[in-house]
Amino acid sequence: xxxxxxxxxxxxxxxxxxxxxxxxxxxxxxxxxxxxxxxxxxxxxxxxxxxxxxxxxxxxxxxxxxxxxxxxxxxxxxxxxxxxxxxxxxxxxxxxxxxxxxxxxxxxxxxxxxxxxxxxxxxxxxxxxxxxxxxxxxxxxxxxxxxxxxxxxxxxxxxxxxxxxxxxxxxxxxxxxxxxxxxxxxxxxxxxxxxxxxxxxxxxxxxxxxxxxxxxxxxxxxxxxxxxxxxxxxxxxxxxxxxxxxxxxxxxxxxxxxxxxxxxxxxxxxxxxxxxxxxxxxxxxxxxxxxxxxxxxxxxxxxxxxxxxxxxxxxxxxxxxxxxxxxxxxxxxxxxxxxxxxxxxxxxxxxxxxxxxxxxxxxxxxxxxxxxxxxxx
Numbered sequence: 001x002x003x004x005x006x007x008x009x010x011x012x013x014x015x016x017x018x019x020x021x022x023x024x025x026x027x028x029x030x031x032x033x034x035x036x037x038x039x040x041x042x043x044x045x046x047x048x049x050x051x052x053x054x055x056x057x058x059x060x061x062x063x064x065x066x067x068x069x070x071x072x073x074x075x076x077x078x079x080x081x082x083x084x085x086x087x088x089x090x091x092x093x094x095x096x097x098x099x100x101x102x103x104x105x106x107x108x109x110x111x112x113x114x115x116x117x118x119x120x121x122x123x124x125x126x127x128x129x130x131x132x133x134x135x136x137x138x139x140x141x142x143x144x145x146x147x148x149x150x151x152x153x154x155x156x157x158x159x160x161x162x163x164x165x166x167x168x169x170x171x172x173x174x175x176x177x178x179x180x181x182x183x184x185x186x187x188x189x190x191x192x193x194x195x196x197x198x199x200x201x202x203x204x205x206x207x208x209x210x211x212x213x214x215x216x217x218x219x220x221x222x223x224x225x226x227x228x229x230x231x232x233x234x235x236x237x238x239x240x241x242x243x244x245x246x247x248x249x250x251x252x253x254x255x256x257x258x259x260x261x262x263x264x265x266x267x268x269x270x271x272x273x274x275x276x277x278x279x280x281x282x283x284x285x286x287x288x289x290x291x292x293x294x295x296x297x298x299x300x301x302x303x304x305x306x307x308x309x310x311x312x313x314x315x316x317x318x319x320x321x322x323x324x325x326x327x328x329x330x331x332x333x334x335x336x337x338x339x340x341x342x343x344x345x346x347x348x349x350x351x352x353x354x355x356x357x358x359x360x361x362x363x364x365x366x367x368x369x370x371x372x373x374x375x376x377x
Contacts, residue, residue: 003044003063003070008036011069015041015130020114021071024136024163026205029086031074033114033132035063038072042127043116045072051085051112059084061114078110078138078206086112090140090283098143099278102214104290106282111135136163140209140281165281168205173198173275173319177245179254189270189320194259196319197245200279201252209281212248212290216255216277218319220262228264232257248287253279259321271321 005012015037023030035045045063053059061072076084089109095102116130142165173183174197183196190196202211215234221227232242233255245254261271282290 003035003039003065005039007065007070008039011036012040013037020132020134022134022136024110024138025078026165026168028075028077029083029110029134029136029163031114031132031134032064032067032071033061033074035070035072038116038130041116041130043118043130047117047119048072048114048130048132049117050074050076050114052115053085054117056084058082074114078136079208083110084112086110095141099141102141106140106286107137108140108283109135109137138163138165140165140283141214141278142166142169142281143276143278165202165205165209168202169200169211169279170203171198171200171275171277177256185318185320187270187320189272189322190259192259192261192321194321195256196259197254197256198275198277199252199254200277202281203251205251205281207251208283209251210248210284210287211251211253212280212282212287213253213255214278214280214290216275218273218275220264220273222274222318228262230260230262248282248291259319261321269322272318274318 011034013036019034019037021032023032031050033048038044038048045061048061050059050061059074059076061074064071064073074084076082076086080088087110089111090106091109092104092106094100095105099105112134114130114132114134116127118125118127118129120127173185175181175183175194177195177197179197179199183190198216200211200213202209213233215231217229217231217234219227219229230239231237232239233244238244239257242257243255245256247253247255262273265271280290
């Protein structure tokens with residue numbers, strides 16, 4: 001099917017910068033180019049070639065006449081092997097903001113161009129060449145929240161959009177080492193020292209990347225700005241009771257830790273806290289280098305100063321741990337009462353002894369005074 005001039009109506013016009021739409025998905029990149037300006041320039045949808053891949057039927061555009069305005073659509077995977085000639089460039093730069101502790105933050109840029117093919121034979125042509133550039137920039141380091149991603153394109157058509165792999169990431173808690181039984185958190189919490197198994201998984205993500213946890217920590221607040229937190233592990237250190245089971249080897253990472261309480265909540269029946277993980281998506285060939293120690297951090301409980309005050313975290317929480325039983329506290333209270341009784345008895349004995357001594361001294365003074373009076377008489 002080919003559109004005619006009559007099908008375009010008011011859309012039959014010169015090309016503009018807004019004629020291309022770019023959608024940067026987690027599995028595919030989708031392009032939509034308005035076809036009426038293409039017809040105005042002297043071409044049709046079959047003469048728009050994606051990255052010079054005109055001989056590949058999977059890379060050809062498809063006319064969508066039902067759209068308003070009509071468009072030519074392209075869709076190709078976010079995989080280097082079959083991305084219809086797109087160029088993959090991975091860049092590294094020091095981290096900023098919440099990633100300022102990391103010296104190497106990677107971004108993959110996937111770009112290309114849709115060009116017009118002029119079938120004119122001869123020395124000259126009256127058809128202008130059309131170029132529709134697209135570019136999707138995906139950062140490969142994420143705090144599991146609503147991290148923004150930048151997308152850019154250039155030249156004849158410019159359309160900015162956001163693409164992100166964040167929707168593929170999720171965190172779940174389990175109660176067994178086989179990760180088959182989800183941990184259901186009751187209102188009473190779990191017993192202290194209960195082993196909690198954590199899994200971060202990427203679903204429907206291109207196979208180019210693996211999941212690597214850079215840092216996981218617990219905080220009293222779901223939004224850990226100005227909140228007490230405790231590092232389970234960081235790039236160069238790990239709490240001695242945290243066990244790393246799988247990290248950077250596939251599209252899932254797993255670790256476990258025993259349930260603990262925050263001392264700040266020692267007077268509460270149930271201690272509640274939230275789990276957060278900074279998660280890196282690394283290319284399969286480069287995950288190993290990111291497992292190396294890059295920066296030292298403390299693993300003590302402290303307060304976040306420049307953390308993620310302006311973000312909303314997707315966490316595992318709340319995690320609840322039960323307080324110790326009341327027998328110990330009652331026993332301590334009874335012991336205190338007993339000690340108090342003994343103290344009162346000792347005090348009473350001392351008071352009686354003082355009274356006896358004072359009475360004796362008074363009696364001796366009276367006898368002495370009486371003898372002096374008899375001598376004078």
